[in-house]
Amino acid sequence: MVAIANEASHNIPAGKEGSELTDKQFSERSMNCAQRLHRISYLILGREADCEDAVQEALLKAWSHLSTLKNESYFETWLIRILINESRRILRKRRAHPTEELPLSLAAPEPPDRALHDALMALESKFRIPVILHHLEGYGIREIAVMLSIPESAVKFRLRRGRELLKLELKEEK
Amino acid sequence: MKNDPNLSRAVPPMPESFVKRMDETLKEIERMNKRRKLTVALAAALAAMLVLASVAVAQAIDSGVLNRLFGGQEVPQQAAELLQTDASTVTQDGITLSIDELLFDGRSLNWQWSVSSEREDAVFALLGYSLDGIGDSLIESDSSRGASCSGNLGDNALTMLGTAGEVSAPLTNTCYARFNFKEPLRQEFAVTVSAIVYTTELTPVLTDELYPDETLSAAFEQAGQIGVFASESYHVARLSEYPSFSAALAASPLLKTGVYDADGSIWNQANISAHEESGLMKKITEIRLTVPVQPVKPADSLSAIGPQTFELDDCTLVIEEVAFSPVSVTADMRIYPKEVKEGDSFFTYRVFASANGEAWYLNLDGEAMTDENGNLCYDVNLDGPPVTAIPDEIEFIRVDERREGEDYTAHYQRLIQEAPEGMRAVMKLR
Numbered sequence: 001m002v003a004i005a006n007e008a009s010h011n012i013p014a015g016k017e018g019s020e021l022t023d024k025q026f027s028e029r030s031m032n033c034a035q036r037l038h039r040i041s042y043l044i045l046g047r048e049a050d051c052e053d054a055v056q057e058a059l060l061k062a063w064s065h066l067s068t069l070k071n072e073s074y075f076e077t078w079l080i081r082i083l084i085n086e087s088r089r090i091l092r093k094r095r096a097h098p099t100e101e102l103p104l105s106l107a108a109p110e111p112p113d114r115a116l117h118d119a120l121m122a123l124e125s126k127f128r129i130p131v132i133l134h135h136l137e138g139y140g141i142r143e144i145a146v147m148l149s150i151p152e153s154a155v156k157f158r159l160r161r162g163r164e165l166l167k168l169e170l171k172e173e174k
Numbered sequence: 175m176k177n178d179p180n181l182s183r184a185v186p187p188m189p190e191s192f193v194k195r196m197d198e199t200l201k202e203i204e205r206m207n208k209r210r211k212l213t214v215a216l217a218a219a220l221a222a223m224l225v226l227a228s229v230a231v232a233q234a235i236d237s238g239v240l241n242r243l244f245g246g247q248e249v250p251q252q253a254a255e256l257l258q259t260d261a262s263t264v265t266q267d268g269i270t271l272s273i274d275e276l277l278f279d280g281r282s283l284n285w286q287w288s289v290s291s292e293r294e295d296a297v298f299a300l301l302g303y304s305l306d307g308i309g310d311s312l313i314e315s316d317s318s319r320g321a322s323c324s325g326n327l328g329d330n331a332l333t334m335l336g337t338a339g340e341v342s343a344p345l346t347n348t349c350y351a352r353f354n355f356k357e358p359l360r361q362e363f364a365v366t367v368s369a370i371v372y373t374t375e376l377t378p379v380l381t382d383e384l385y386p387d388e389t390l391s392a393a394f395e396q397a398g399q400i401g402v403f404a405s406e407s408y409h410v411a412r413l414s415e416y417p418s419f420s421a422a423l424a425a426s427p428l429l430k431t432g433v434y435d436a437d438g439s440i441w442n443q444a445n446i447s448a449h450e451e452s453g454l455m456k457k458i459t460e461i462r463l464t465v466p467v468q469p470v471k472p473a474d475s476l477s478a479i480g481p482q483t484f485e486l487d488d489c490t491l492v493i494e495e496v497a498f499s500p501v502s503v504t505a506d507m508r509i510y511p512k513e514v515k516e517g518d519s520f521f522t523y524r525v526f527a528s529a530n531g532e533a534w535y536l537n538l539d540g541e542a543m544t545d546e547n548g549n550l551c552y553d554v555n556l557d558g559p560p561v562t563a564i565p566d567e568i569e570f571i572r573v574d575e576r577r578e579g580e581d582y583t584a585h586y587q588r589l590i591q592e593a594p595e596g597m598r599a600v601m602k603l604r
Contacts, residue, residue, distance in 0.1 A: 027200040038188040052195040113183035136181040
């Protein structure tokens with residue numbers, strides 16, 4: 001009989017000693033915010049294949065650093081912050097290797113409102129991300145400030161500026 | 175926003191492939207955790223079930239390279255014997271450069287080196303490494319399988335050591351690097367590491383990992399400051415990746431002096447002379463250290479096979495190469511689905527290796543691509559941690575759904591035992 005013995009795998013660090021969340025709870029809570037993770041990564045990256053890479057890395061990092069999560073009630077915002085970091089890392093990599101061949105997308109569904117999509121994506125990410133987090137995902141100023149590690153005043157400024165820019169973009173689209 | 179557009183309409187529906195990737199990743203995490211728990215709590219029970227390969231010897235080895243390769247798992251005797259620990263060290267002007275460990279198995283080279291400062295002032299060390307005696311053509315050039323280095327401290331990377339103002343970096347920076355080779359190497363060669371060490375009158379400014387560009391911009395706009403990108407384990411000036419770099423480059427009188435490359439590259443050897451000429455950086459020492467790599471013995475030889483094609487029910491599998499050694503697993507293959515289904519990915523497939531009645535699940539990485547003939551396929555490679563014995567065969571199996579109540583180990587065992595002919599391909603390795 002062949003038994004699964006020693007599974008060679010990628011380097012998932014030893015993990016989450018000391019954390020109260022079980023792996024099952026971690027999975028459930030992660031899956032519960034799948035839609036949100038997809039929307040946020042998509043509106044940062046704009047490419048489904050990159051979103052999948054970002055969420056995979058974010059989950060692995062979140063799991064391996066679970067012991068750093070002090071308050072489990074903030075799990076979701078904490079995971080989103082990691083996802084934003086990962087998405088930005090992918091963006092930086094794209095800029096550093098602009099000629100890199102794009103992964104072939106097997107399924108690239110069209111957004112319901114293409115003009116809105118294009119207008120939003122035309123914003124600089126520092127304006128776009130707070131706008132998404134506040135106006136699409138419903139996070140408050142303080143939560144966004146924690147998520148992005150920036151002062152609340154900066155969140156307010158970026159939201160205000162982001163809204164103005166989005167309106168301008170939408171006018172131009174029309 | 176009043177009369178706001180509904181922003182959710184800017185996002186396409188979440189594709190199944192996204193959920194699937196999340197699900198697969200979470201299953202991997204659960205599986206890894208289960209295995210750890212089993213290892214600790216049920217070792218005795220498992221021992222009765224598992225047939226241990228004769229070459230796998232549990233060892234407590236304090237080795238950064240082996241820990242990195244085996245992730246704290248049991249280290250096979252063959253792998254431990256390949257470890258070169260005759261540390262070599264050189265110290266100049268308060269800076270020590272060391273090659274701590276080397277491990278060469280004929281097909282891949284892993285090593286750990288470190289740079290330390292005993293100086294009171296903060297220094298910037300430009301680190302580099304090279305292989306002497308090997309042409310570049312022998313080094314794997316595929317980005318996912320080529321040279322890799324920890325913490326982005328690769329060739330021509332700058333690390334800060336010590337404390338300057340409010341910025342504090344560790345006094346020692348340890349690096350790991352890995353080279354994969356296109357074919358087994360039998361010739362002698364050596365590893366050289368180098369550090370060019372500078373002091374500066376500039377004031378380092380610590381940046382935020384999330385929004386580094388803003389702090390960097392501010393730093394650039396004030397002559398006499400330099401941005402230092404900080405993360406958990408390393409402190410590196412990495413400038414070109416940030417969106418504001420070009421604007422900062424144009425705006426800052428400091429930058430116009432030629433401290434940085436015009437194309438926005440991070441500091442590198444090419445513009446060190448500009449640093450020095452401008453008087454902003456002062457070289458204090460240059461250190462090089464070379465250590466010969468011990469050639470592998472015939473007994474450590476690899477198990478590798480050439481191209482083979484398998485026709486399965488729902489795909490054609492082309493295995494270009496599979497190679498195992500005591501410390502590495504590499505594989506290149508292409509999967510041509512007969513029907514492209516939304517949500518499918520290379521995760522739909524699994525590869526197991528087995529020897530002496532023991533089996534290992536091997537992790538894959540890959541992406542969809544169009545081959546040279548315009549056919550859609552998954553280009554899959556495997557460059558994973560080693561298994562504890564060189565296998566007799568590998569088995570490629572298309573994964574089905576996990577049954578209710580079936581755990582991951584049972585699922586894999588069932589796949590191995592029950593997957594029908596058209597869903598599996600077996601390759602004998604020896």
